Amino acid sequence: MAESKEKHESGLLAPTSYDKEPPRDPSLIINSKTPFNAEPPVGALAQSFITPTPHFYKRNHGPIPILENEEEYRLTIDGLLPHPIKLTLAQLKSLGKEVVVASLMCAGNRRTEMSRLKAVRGVGWGPAAVGNAVWGGVPLSRVLQLAGVSQGAWETHSGGRHVEFVSVDRCKEEKGGPYRASIPLHMATCPDQEVLLAYEMNGEPLPRDHGCPLRAVVPGVIGARSVKWLDRINILADECQGFFQQLDYKMFPPWVDWDNVNWSSRSSIQDFPVQLAVCSPTSKDSIAPGSKVTVKGYALSGGGRKIERVDVSVDGGATWAEAQRLPQEGTHGRWAWTLWSLSAIVNPPCQIIAKCVDVASNTQPERVETIWNLRGVLNNSWFRVDIEPPKARL
Structure with a gap:
């Protein structure tokens, strides 16, 4: 199974096995080994306003992608746009770096408390699937301007109203396809929302577990929308139709179970609650x-x-x-x-x-x-x- 056969147009490799995983801090509580999902001991979180990168929770759906050569990386921005573009990492960095201090939190944070009451499906997260980091990157609104989308726009001239982030991360839920998720266009184009295409975490280049070389950081929104290992960004008329947007990360009342769930009856989660x-x-x-x-x-x-x-x-x-x-x-x-x-x-x-x-x-x-x-x-x-x-x- 040669990793080179899995290389994408972005220049990222999408491994199909777990034999090239990055090293991790031994203090992490491992909730799933393959794919690797882990959180720090909860006591570590209150020790520092900025969560040290090794202690930041790890949420993955498959083997960790690999960047072999930074110069080969390309981000494609396509869809309902006046000017589809393709950018190198150097070109993205030339647009000017902004820094945002933001907390990311998995929607499944504290899931184990629910599972003690009645069984649920999902990674058994404790209360530490959350962290606060300094993210460095280029504002997504600035990048979309290069593609002809005005700041603050709710819709493109071609009818685009949603921004879909597509990873090279392969996951079984997508039947071997890439992880993908979307946010509304107005969130992506509003400078005050501070959505980043981040290439730094806590002053260092993104580590592999957190999206090297480029990820979306969508502040104030569940972590599922801050897609890692970006391959492309698509401007769509409708919300992303991927598994994690349509068949997961939706909030149902306690009387709904797997026999009567109707996924289309609920909106996909964006903002997380208090x-x-x-x-x-x-x-x-x-x-x-x-x-x-x-x-x-x-x-x-x-x-x-x-x-x-x-x-x-x-x-x-x-x-x-x-x-x-x-x-x-x-x-x-x-x-x-x-x-x-x-x-x-x-x-x-x-x-x-x-x-x-x-x-x-x-x-x-x-x-x-x-x-x-x-x-x-x-x-x-x-x-x-x-x-x-x-x-x-x-």
Whole structure:
């Protein structure tokens, strides 16, 4: 099985086996080996406003593509356009780099909490399928201008209303075809949306796991739309018809199951909802009654909505206190998460509960039962951590 036979017009190789995977940090919690899907220990997330690249969650659908020669890379932009174009990486970089600090989050983040209630299908993500990074690249709106699309346009002259990102990543769900997803044209062409064609992550060239040499970064939107290993961009009249746009990443009510699901009855998910997790302490920590504990975590909301308040209870919801939002969140634009902390006296056995509100007054549902869905997506129920006292020595 020669990898050279899998080379695409973009210059990227799409391996068909897993024998050339990149190295990964040994601290990652592996949820799936082939394809590789992993998240860091949740405690690592609250340690740094910018998530170190090795600790950023890895979401893949097949073997990791390979760029052998940067000079051979080509991005094709085609479809309902006045001027279809093809650009090298050097040409993209010549358009001027912008930097955006943005959190990406898998729609399946916290899926395991739903699966404990009732089985769901999907990778068993804990609460760490999220990260905050510094992305460097060229604004997509600027690139589309070269193809004749005006900034802020809702439709091209030829009727294009959606921007489809196509990867070289091959996945079984697409019957061996490429991973693909789309966003509305007005989101792609609006400079304020800050959609990037990114070639850097945290000041370094994109690593293979995160889309080398070029990926889309769509801030405030579920990670499924920030397509990695870009092969081409298509301007379409209608939304992408790929599996992950039409037969996945849609939100259904709890009474829908695999026997009665109607995928066409629901819209594809774009913005993610207000979300939060407690990173420390965890249920694995034993804490002596009367101990002063610093409760720490992250909070974020989709669509560029910042976090207005984080509420924490250390006694199962009997009393509440407002956590301190750490100062970094107000200095990096509107796409980054908020880290928060609260010092409190804890008396195990007890349950720590945390919830948040964004600037649009969006709140989290109290119970996961009310939002359970067959794919286990968008679990943003109140976050709960059961704390036990140290076991007595016999």
